[in-house]
Amino acid sequence: MSSRSDFFRETFASLRKDPLGMMGLIIVVVILLSAIFASLLAPHDPLEVDVYNRLQDPTWQHLLGTDQLGRDVLSRVLFGGRIALKVALVAISVSLGVGLLLGMLAGFGPTWLDRLLVVCFDTLRSFPTIMFALAIVALIGPSLNTVIGVIIITSIPVYARIVRTQTQALRNQDFILAERAMGASTARILGDHILPNIAAPLLILASMDVPAVVGMEAGLSFLGLGVSPPTASWGSILNDGYSYLRNSPWPIIAGGIPLILVTLGFTFFGESLRDILDPKLRRKGGAS
Amino acid sequence: MTTPVLDIRDLSVSYHTDRGLLRALRHVNIQIQPGRIIGIVGESGCGKSTLIAAIIRLLAPNAQIDGGSVLFRRNDLLGLDPEDMRALRGDEISLVFQDPMTSLNPVMTIGRQMTNIQYRENRSKAQMLARATSLLERVGIADPAEQLKRYPHHLSGGMRQRVAIAMALMTEPALLIADEPTTALDATLEVQIIHRLQQLQRDFGCAILFISHHLGVIAELCDEVVVMYAGEVVESGTTRDVFLKARHPYTRKLLECDPARIEQATRNLPVIAGKLPDLVDIREGCVFRSRCDSSIDRCARQRPALDGGDHCAACHVAGQ
Numbered sequence: 088m089s090s091r092s093d094f095f096r097e098t099f100a101s102l103r104k105d106p107l108g109m110m111g112l113i114i115v116v117v118i119l120l121s122a123i124f125a126s127l128l129a130p131h132d133p134l135e136v137d138v139y140n141r142l143q144d145p146t147w148q149h150l151l152g153t154d155q156l157g158r159d160v161l162s163r164v165l166f167g168g169r170i171a172l173k174v175a176l177v178a179i180s181v182s183l184g185v186g187l188l189l190g191m192l193a194g195f196g197p198t199w200l201d202r203l204l205v206v207c208f209d210t211l212r213s214f215p216t217i218m219f220a221l222a223i224v225a226l227i228g229p230s231l232n233t234v235i236g237v238i239i240i241t242s243i244p245v246y247a248r249i250v251r252t253q254t255q256a257l258r259n260q261d262f263i264l265a266e267r268a269m270g271a272s273t274a275r276i277l278g279d280h281i282l283p284n285i286a287a288p289l290l291i292l293a294s295m296d297v298p299a300v301v302g303m304e305a306g307l308s309f310l311g312l313g314v315s316p317p318t319a320s321w322g323s324i325l326n327d328g329y330s331y332l333r334n335s336p337w338p339i340i341a342g343g344i345p346l347i348l349v350t351l352g353f354t355f356f357g358e359s360l361r362d363i364l365d366p367k368l369r370r371k372g373g374a375s
Numbered sequence: 376m377t378t379p380v381l382d383i384r385d386l387s388v389s390y391h392t393d394r395g396l397l398r399a400l401r402h403v404n405i406q407i408q409p410g411r412i413i414g415i416v417g418e419s420g421c422g423k424s425t426l427i428a429a430i431i432r433l434l435a436p437n438a439q440i441d442g443g444s445v446l447f448r449r450n451d452l453l454g455l456d457p458e459d460m461r462a463l464r465g466d467e468i469s470l471v472f473q474d475p476m477t478s479l480n481p482v483m484t485i486g487r488q489m490t491n492i493q494y495r496e497n498r499s500k501a502q503m504l505a506r507a508t509s510l511l512e513r514v515g516i517a518d519p520a521e522q523l524k525r526y527p528h529h530l531s532g533g534m535r536q537r538v539a540i541a542m543a544l545m546t547e548p549a550l551l552i553a554d555e556p557t558t559a560l561d562a563t564l565e566v567q568i569i570h571r572l573q574q575l576q577r578d579f580g581c582a583i584l585f586i587s588h589h590l591g592v593i594a595e596l597c598d599e600v601v602v603m604y605a606g607e608v609v610e611s612g613t614t615r616d617v618f619l620k621a622r623h624p625y626t627r628k629l630l631e632c633d634p635a636r637i638e639q640a641t642r643n644l645p646v647i648a649g650k651l652p653d654l655v656d657i658r659e660g661c662v663f664r665s666r667c668d669s670s671i672d673r674c675a676r677q678r679p680a681l682d683g684g685d686h687c688a689a690c691h692v693a694g695q
Binding site: 260261262264265266267268269270271272275279280283284287 | 431461462463464466470472473474477478479480481482483491492494495539542543
């Protein structure tokens with residue numbers, strides 16, 4: 088149906104009027120592209136060691152200098168972006184999906200199920216994330232998958248709780264009652280009526296969650312709980328740079344700036360999206 | 376004698392509350408013949424909404440049905456298994472809600488909602504849209520094809536209520552239940568919607584169960600009236616009989632309170648003195664006795680039953 092493409096066109100048109108949101112979108116797109124085409128953009132192999140040229144300041148050959156093993160920092164940052172976004176994409180989509188399912192079950196299902204699920208969510212949320220991550224890593228060893236797993240487990244309750252609250256708010260609305268009175272099944276009510284009503288806030292939340300997840304991956308990798316050493320991640324670049332901060336500030340700068348950019352880009356974009364999609368804040372309501 | 380579309384017999388429903396069992400409906404009898412418009416009138420809390428919920432079996436979780444039956448074309452709805460009941464809703468029995476501002480899904484276009492509810496029909500998308508367009512036309516919406524592309528918030532209250540009515544009539548139900556469909560609308564729209572409903576009733580031939588506390592609307596629209604008080608039917612009959620020759624004291628008082636009947640300008644609108652009886656602790660005798668001017672000793676001892684006939688009342692002192 089054409090109303091869907093209209094929706095995107097309208098949203099984009101509103102986004103263009105918001106400079107901060109547009110800037111966010113541009114940053115997001117640039118980061119996405121640089122991660123996707125990292126192998127084409129990177130001037131060097133991110134793992135190529137050149138100890139004679141270690142800890143160099145930026146030169147035309149190494150635009151962001153080299154690290155303590157002489158590896159090209161720019162290439163490492165580009166490949167690190169891949170890791171960061173891969174973690175964000177996988178972790179957020181899985182936790183969003185599972186959280187959506189559990190949240191709707193809790194919000195629409197019988198009371199005992201709701202109580203049970205809420206207790207589970209609360210229990211999971213009550214662990215400090217880093218402690219939880221340390222425990223998991225101690226159990227199964229550091230790897231990228233562990234990082235993704237930890238993020239998924241700690242994010243599911245966040246999404247599920249929001250979905251649950253929204254579902255509960257909607258389940259007693261007249262139009263849901265009307266659907267029931269018109270003979271709609273529970274699956275139809277959830278899929279056709281509840282989901283579209285909670286999709287917008289969820290997408291906004293997911294977009295705002297990207298910086299948090301990227302930051303968490305960087306943090307875990309910085310602590311050595313994430314990717315294993317030769318692999319480039321923003322966190323491991325920061326960790327390497329931190330040890331040699333007195334010799335060269337460039338790895339820290341190069342690893343820190345993309346983190347800041349991701350945070351700013353996705354937050355601006357998410358906030359702008361929220362203003363556009365929230366019907367109460369919408370300025371004009373012209374026909375689509 | 377034709378089979379009634381809906382035959383409610385001796386229906387009693389109560390709610391579990393913290394204070395005990397609240398007996399919301401007691402021994403209610405209502406019959407709806409095919410193609411008739413029946414109005415149910417009564418003040419807030421008299422059990423109108425419980426009655427609707429019991430008919431379509433969407434009662435609140437703390438409700439229980441104490442007895443009686445709801446026969447829809449001779450099938451007892453109360454005994455139907457949930458899937459069969461679901462199949463009946465929206466197909467044979469449809470509902471129009473009170474507040475058109477909240478009864479449509481805010482994030483879907485009218486067109487999508489109207490095609491969406493046709494999922495049970497074996498129609499192509501184009502046929503569904505055509506059906507939606509023709510129904511919008513029949514409920515009196517100008518430029519229906521254009522309206523289908525709009526969202527509910529683009530439409531006015533009257534338009535939305537028309538859309539809701541169109542959606543309820545989509546499957547040509549045998550029974551349309553309208554729960555105060557004009558209460559949220561202003562007076563001029565109310566008249567338009569009432570006339571439209573009459574027109575549609577003639578076209579579709581469905582029976583309509585119309586709930587309202589607006590006497591004027593009932594008088595205008597309905598063939599028969601059922602007056603409810605505190606969960607009981609106190610009087611029923613043709614609209615003409617009930618309005619012109621009210622037998623139950625409650626009905627008479629209700630009619631006196633209708634602002635449309637007041638002839639002089641007054642600061643004090645007439646009221647029925649007293650308040651609704653406590654439905655958790657129902658005492659013996661007539662429920663209306665505490666507010667009634669003409670009660671006799673017998674009213675305190677014995678609950679009056681509805682007398683027979685076309686125009687019946689539940690009162691010991693009601694004259695014939």
